[in-house]
Each structure stands twice: as C-alpha cells, then as structure tokens.
Amino acid sequence: MSETGFVGEPIVVASPNVEYSKNEIISRYEYRESRVNGNIVTPLNENLTFKTQRKIPKTGVLLVGWGGNNGTTLTAGILANKLKTTWMTKEGEQHANFLGSICRSVTMRIGIDNNLQPVYAPLFGVIPMLNPTDLDIWGWDISNMSIANAMVRARVFDYDLQRKLYPELKDMIPWPSVYSEDFIAANQSERANNIIHGTKQEQLQTLRQNIRDFKQSRGIENVIVLWTANTERYAELREGLNDTADNLLRSIEADASEIAPSTLFAVASILEGCTYINGSPQNTFIPGVIELSERHQVLIAGDDFKTGQTKIKTVLCDFLINSGLKLASVVSYNHLGNNDGKNLSAPKTFRSKEISKSGVIDDVIRANRLIYGENEHPDHCVVIKYVPYVGDSKRAMDEYTSEIFMGGRNTIVLHNTCEDSLLAAPIILDLILLAELCTRVQIKRTQDEEFSRMHPVLSILSFLLKSPQVPSGSPIVHSLFNQRYSITNFIRALVGLPPETFMLLEHKIPCFQKS
Ligand SMILES: NC(=O)c1ccc[n+]([C@@H]2O[C@H](COP(=O)([O-])OP(=O)(O)OC[C@H]3O[C@@H](n4cnc5c(N)ncnc54)[C@H](O)[C@@H]3O)[C@@H](O)[C@H]2O)c1
Numbered sequence: 001m002s003e004t005g006f007v008g009e010p011i012v013v014a015s016p017n018v019e020y021s022k023n024e025i026i027s028r029y030e031y032r033e034s035r036v037n038g039n040i041v042t043p044l045n046e047n048l049t050f051k052t053q054r055k056i057p058k059t060g061v062l063l064v065g066w067g068g069n070n071g072t073t074l075t076a077g078i079l080a081n082k083l084k085t086t087w088m089t090k091e092g093e094q095h096a097n098f099l100g101s102i103c104r105s106v107t108m109r110i111g112i113d114n115n116l117q118p119v120y121a122p123l124f125g126v127i128p129m130l131n132p133t134d135l136d137i138w139g140w141d142i143s144n145m146s147i148a149n150a151m152v153r154a155r156v157f158d159y160d161l162q163r164k165l166y167p168e169l170k171d172m173i174p175w176p177s178v179y180s181e182d183f184i185a186a187n188q189s190e191r192a193n194n195i196i197h198g199t200k201q202e203q204l205q206t207l208r209q210n211i212r213d214f215k216q217s218r219g220i221e222n223v224i225v226l227w228t229a230n231t232e233r234y235a236e237l238r239e240g241l242n243d244t245a246d247n248l249l250r251s252i253e254a255d256a257s258e259i260a261p262s263t264l265f266a267v268a269s270i271l272e273g274c275t276y277i278n279g280s281p282q283n284t285f286i287p288g289v290i291e292l293s294e295r296h297q298v299l300i301a302g303d304d305f306k307t308g309q310t311k312i313k314t315v316l317c318d319f320l321i322n323s324g325l326k327l328a329s330v331v332s333y334n335h336l337g338n339n340d341g342k343n344l345s346a347p348k349t350f351r352s353k354e355i356s357k358s359g360v361i362d363d364v365i366r367a368n369r370l371i372y373g374e375n376e377h378p379d380h381c382v383v384i385k386y387v388p389y390v391g392d393s394k395r396a397m398d399e400y401t402s403e404i405f406m407g408g409r410n411t412i413v414l415h416n417t418c419e420d421s422l423l424a425a426p427i428i429l430d431l432i433l434l435a436e437l438c439t440r441v442q443i444k445r446t447q448d449e450e451f452s453r454m455h456p457v458l459s460i461l462s463f464l465l466k467s468p469q470v471p472s473g474s475p476i477v478h479s480l481f482n483q484r485y486s487i488t489n490f491i492r493a494l495v496g497l498p499p500e501t502f503m504l505l506e507h508k509i510p511c512f513q514k515s
C-alpha cells in the first residue's frame with residue numbers, strides 16, 4: 001500500500017479484465033470516443049484487447065552517425081550509467097543519471113490511495129521496459145574516428161568524465177557508411193573518410209549484412225536502427241522514382257542518384273525487419289518507404305528529435321492559444337557551434353530544419369477557429385546561425401507576441417542555453433525504449449480472433465519528435481502535454497487502467513466516501 005504517493009516496485013492491476021501470465025499481460029479495454037455529425041455528438045465505445053509480451057528480447061541499437069555529438073553522448077552516457085561512474089567538476093562530485101528521459105526520470109499517476117490522494121509510479125513500473133544499460137550499441141559513420149576520440153571531439157562531457165570513459169570507448173570504430181555529398185553540406189566532406197563504395201544496390205546489401213552480422217555476433221533478437229547523422233536536404237518526390245515501394249526498390253537497383261543515404265538505411269532496416277527511427281528533419285520517409293514499412297509490418301518513427309527550443313515552443317503556443325490569447329508572432333533564433341550547426345549553415349540543409357521547426361504550431365492554430373480565420377496564421381520566423389565558439393552549448397532566443405483583451409499586446413521573451421546533445425541523448429533513449437515496447441504490443445477488437453501489431457508508423461512517439469510521422473489520414477498533434485498523455489494513457493491501457501481524466505470528482509462530489 002502506498003502512503004508516500006509513490007510506488008517503486010512494479011504495479012499489479014487487480015482486475016477481471018487484466019491477466020498476468022508468465023509471458024504476457026492481456027488487458028481488455030473499453031476505448032471511448034464520440035462521433036460528431038453536424039451538431040449531434042454520439043458517444044462511441046470500442047472493446048479492445050491488448051497483449052504485451054513481458055519478456056524483453058536482447059535488443060541492440062545501430063546508430064547512423066554514431067560518431068556525432070548525439071551518438072557519442074548517448075553511448076558514453078549509457079555506459080557511465082552502467083558503470084555507475086562518478087566524476088569531479090568545479091561543483092563537486094557528479095553521478096551518472098538519465099535526466100531528460102521520460103522513461104527513466106518521469107512518473108505517471110496510477111490512481112488514488114485510501115486517503116483519496118494521488119499515487120505515482122515510474123513508466124517502467126507499470127509496464128515492463130528495456131533497461132538502457134542492457135542495450136548493445138554500434139553503428140556507422142562517414143568518419144572513422146573512434147567513439148572515444150569522437151567523444152573528445154564533441155566537447156560535450158566534462159574532462160574528468162571523458163578521461164574515465166575513454167578506455168571503454170577507444171575500440172569502438174564505426175562501420176563505413178553511405179555518403180552522398182549532394183545531400184549534406186559541402187563542409188562535411190572533410191570528415192568523410194569511412195565510406196562504402198559501389199552502387200546503391202551494393203551499398204544496400206552491405207548495410208543489410210552489417211545488421212545481420214550485428215545480430216548474429218551478439219545473439220541479438222531485436223535491432224532498432226536510428227538515424228542521428230547529419231540533416232540531409234529534402235529528396236525530390238518523383239513518380240516512378242520513390243512514390244511506391246516497388247519503384248523505390250527499382251530505383252535503388254538502377255543506382256538512381258536522388259535516393260538519399262537516409263532512405264537507403266531505412267530500406268535496409270525494413271528489409272531486415274528492424275524498426276527505423278529518423279532523428280533528423282529530412283524527408284527520409286518518402287511514400288515508397290512508408291509503403292515498404294506497411295508491406296513488411298516494420299515499425300518506423302520520425303522526424304527530428306524535439307529537444308529544447310522547439311519543445312518549449314509547443315508548450316508556450318499551447319498555453320497562449322488555449323488561454324484564448326491570439327498569438328500573432330513567433331520569432332525563434334538560435335546559434336550553435338557544433339558540427340550539426342556547421343552542416344545546417346548550408347541553405348539546402350537549413351531548409352529541412354526550418355520546415356520541422358516551423359510546423360509545430362499548426363495543430364493548436366487549426367483547433368481554434370474562434371480566434372484564427374481559415375487561412376490565418378501567426379508570423380513565424382526561424383533563424384539558425386553557426387557560431388563555432390559556443391560549441392554544443394546552443395543559445396536559443398525567442399519572442400512570442402500575442403493580442404490580448406481589448407487591443408492589448410503581450411510579449412514573452414526567452415533566452416535558453418540548451419546543451420544540444422545533453423538534451424538530445426535522453427530523447428534518443430526514450431525513442432529506443434518506447435519503440436522497443438511497441439514491438440511487444442499486439443491489439444485486436446475483443447470480438448475478433450486475430451491480433452495485429454500497431455500501425456507501422458509510430459505516431460505515439462510524437463512527444464519526442466518535432467515533425468511527427470503519422471499514419472495516412474491521422475491528425476498530427478504537436479501540443480506537448482497531449483503527446484505525453486497519449487504515451488501514459490497508452491501504457492495505462494496495456495494494463496487495463498482507464499485514461500487520465502484529471503477530473504478528481506472524488507474531491508468535488510460530497511457523495512464520495514473514503515473507502
Ligand atoms: N539537440 C540536438 O542535438 C538535436 C535535436 C534535433 C535533431 N538533431 C539532429 O540530430 C542529428 C545529429 O546531431 P549531432 O549534433 O549529433 O550532429 P553531429 O554533426 O555531431 O553528428 C552527425 C554525425 O553523422 C555523421 N554522418 C553524416 N552523414 C552520415 C552518413 N551518411 N552516414 C553515417 N554518418 C554520417 C557525421 O560524420 C557525424 O559524426 C542532426 O541531423 C541534427 O539536426 C539534433
């Protein structure tokens with residue numbers, strides 16, 4: 001029984017609708033929605049059954065761009081947690097942690113205690129989740145620098161921490177990768193010394209072999225491939241080239257130049273049955289890739305990790321507009337000095353990022369036609385500048401101006417020093433942990449016989465991404481807390497708990513008695 005409002009051990013839901021067997025958790029769940037026709041609103045109930053495998057397979061993650069600031073920070077950060085590393089800084093002794101990860105550092109409300117007070121548990125205490133320190137990590141990079149030296153090059157971790165981790169990382173050398181100077185900034189060519197040569201078909205086969213070798217050499221059952229390499233320019237969408245799965249595969253065989261390296265990685269992953277996650281803003285998931293993922297029922301997710309400046313934007317815009325204030329202009333400026341910033345200093349790659357950073361207020365605007373006309377939208381300006389001196393310590397400056405009551409104006413100005421990779425690494429970890437959970441979930445309508453996997457396009461990961469990929473016809477949600485509660489409500493459903501309603505009626509209606 002919880003008297004502290006927190007349950008540290010795994011919870012057990014005592015319900016006739018939830019079965020815990022040795023291998024599975026099966027929950028019968030009533031999904032409630034309402035259908036609107038004109039001004040008539042009809043409540044709908046759909047009886048679903050969820051089945052979650054309790055055994056977590058030996059899981060590996062393959063990072064594309066492993067030697068980058070994010071890739072090295074994630075790898076070294078997980079290792080530091082595994083070794084329980086401590087290190088000294090001018091503030092004193094530091095300890096490894098997973099701050100910034102919702103899977104490791106956030107709780108969710110699971111109910112009320114006998115005093116009608118809320119009780120919370122970690123997400124991994126509600127449903128079995130992979131322990132990050134059990135992850136096998138490897139990857140590809142166009143630079144052959146060891147992960148130890150790449151960690152030093154990144155200048156993200158304190159020196160004493162780098163010193164302690166260096167011996168563990170020095171033998172990690174990224175596999176050669178697929179490089180196309182046409183798709184990233186020309187200033188990246190100086191680090192491209194680790195390349196797979198040959199035709200696109202030959203490169204595809206090499207990537208597939210890398211994945212198979214990784215699985216076989218380490219006894220890994222489940223591999224997740226995650227792109228944290230540099231932002232590419234958008235690929236051209238062309239009928240006959242990449243508009244269908246078959247055309248895409250034929251274009252690769254034909255060595256078509258407009259097939260991006262990121263798309264080649266996505267195809268290799270899907271054909272090897274591996275979940276693929278795109279952490280950058282380019283349009284890796286062209287229609288042919290999505291069709292291929294649906295054909296093979298392989299999970300995909302993207303695009304572009306949502307870390308600092310954009311995450312705050314989704315909160316502030318939600319707060320302003322859903323307070324009835326008419327947001328009229330958003331100016332988002334930042335400068336950074338890491339290699340990502342250097343790559344983004346090229347107009348073609350900046351455009352990919354500008355698109356993902358600009359789209360995040362669309363849903364909240366679209367939802368409020370009381371204050372915005374059909375095609376009305378706030379001014380929204382995105383600026384990114386490369387300033388080498390600041391390194392990974394990105395400086396973000398934002399201004400939000402809104403129209404308020406009776407012709408008034410409200411202006412909010414923010415300055416935010418976001419340590420880019422220290423904010424991104426836990427987001428990457430959450431993408432891996434939640435994607436792994438989704439590979440263990442099956443769903444059916446209770447009256448049906450057959451279970452099916454989740455839709456291959458994992459929109460449930462939107463909380464972690466600027467420009468969420470969603471199944472065709474599905475609405476894109478950017479509002480941060482809607483996205484977060486879609487994750488925790490999904491986890492509640494896996495164990496038969498109703499969604500959060502925030503109503504607290506037990507404190508609003510005298511008839512509720514303390515049990
Ligand atoms: N806060 C963040 O850091 C953040 C947030 C959102 C998105 N992102 C995106 O994550 C990506 C990585 O960010 P970063 O700061 O680690 O950048 P980085 O430049 O430090 O790392 C990218 C790595 O990818 C490698 N690379 C480039 N092309 C490659 C290819 N075709 N195959 C294999 N490796 C390749 C580079 O050599 C480099 O080591 C970028 O696209 C960035 O826009 C970062």
Ligand SMILES: O=P([O-])([O-])O[C@@H]1[C@@H](O)[C@H](O)[C@@H](O)[C@H](O)[C@@H]1O
Nearest residue numbers: 306307308309310311334340384
């Ligand atoms: O903090 P955030 O906006 O979510 O995301 C960051 C951008 O602000 C920054 O301009 C870019 O260089 C980083 O790659 C990352 O995308």
